[in-house]
Amino acid sequence: MTDDWAPGERAPAMLRSGIRLRQGAPAEAQGHSSPQEAPAVSGLALRTFCRSLTRLRGAECLREVLARLPAPLAEALGVGGLQPEAWCPIAWLIDLHQTAQRVTGSDLRLSRELGYEGTRDNLRGSHRFYVTNGDTSVVLRRAPQIFSLFFRGAGLLQVTPLGPSRGGAATGHAIARWTDTVAFTDSLWQEQLGSCEAALELSGARVQSLSFTTGGRSGSPITELEARWSTR
Template sequence: MEETRVKGQGFRGIIAAVESQHGKGALERARAAMDPDVRLDGIVASGWYPMSWYRELHRAAAIAIPGVPDLAFELGKEAMRKDLRGVYRFILSILGPDRSFSHAERVLSTYFEGARFEVVERRPDGLTARFFELRGMDDACWNDLLGGTTIVAEAPAGRGGRLRR
């Protein structure tokens, strides 16, 4: 089965997060550590790219920024925080956690082609959900996704939003 493809916006978000959180030097080191077949300069926000390139981006970031616990999680959070600026954050705050997660599959599929999200259980203190059809993701990709999802959970819930793996 073919790997899931990743939207260019996802790449651009992680690239911007590396630079904003760790500096231009870290981004340059990450680019230097990447497989030369992966061409980040040609990535456009609306394009779809191989999951293998996304794994490579995270691998190179980890080499360029050693010793940072939960690096992929933090980069995912920062990338989503920037994506959910202004009106998007306001809309999520109006919807509230329960209704915002009912739209999560639509949001997820804008970053990962064909990805699915399902709320398994709803409780007064939260919900349980699962992701599927995300083929080819490694631990860094999953942690990136969880970091971004944490921001989506926190936006409507305020500081009480929590996400567990």
């Protein structure tokens, strides 16, 4: 899969404008989307990306990525960095993914690795409240709230468990459904895929399969992801 616009090109203008850097509380638990609000990503997400890239590819790689970014984003990530609760244009995260792919010579697999690494970092640290080892039902129930920590005005997430996921059951099955996520690119969907994998593993699951059954591409208004796992 590739972004609808090639890696290295700017995101469409409609994603790059119409929003100011701002502070604010996370959106409601189900996510937040309204026609009056431009798609935004939290400062937490951008900081997580930078930490994860450093862990995976080293500090020199991050420095090279930052040097190639558009000036507003490079300045925001510069001295002092962004506050976690800041809300920024979602195009900034798209730029980070595309620039990291160019610098490293990687493809979309890097975005999935970054999503995995970042989620492991966050859910083992300050956001460990959202997962309980040995009980996947907790992270399934709280997944929409986790999504709203990172994205605002970018769509809604709903998770539906379809099989046993707690107690003595040895298997689990669930569907995650995102709606109104037209601002997402292939890179961001691969990041979500890695994030889902990490969240399930931190809940004690052994992921058997994890794949998009609908959407999961740049501009998809509806995306569904099916997950199956074992707990023994």
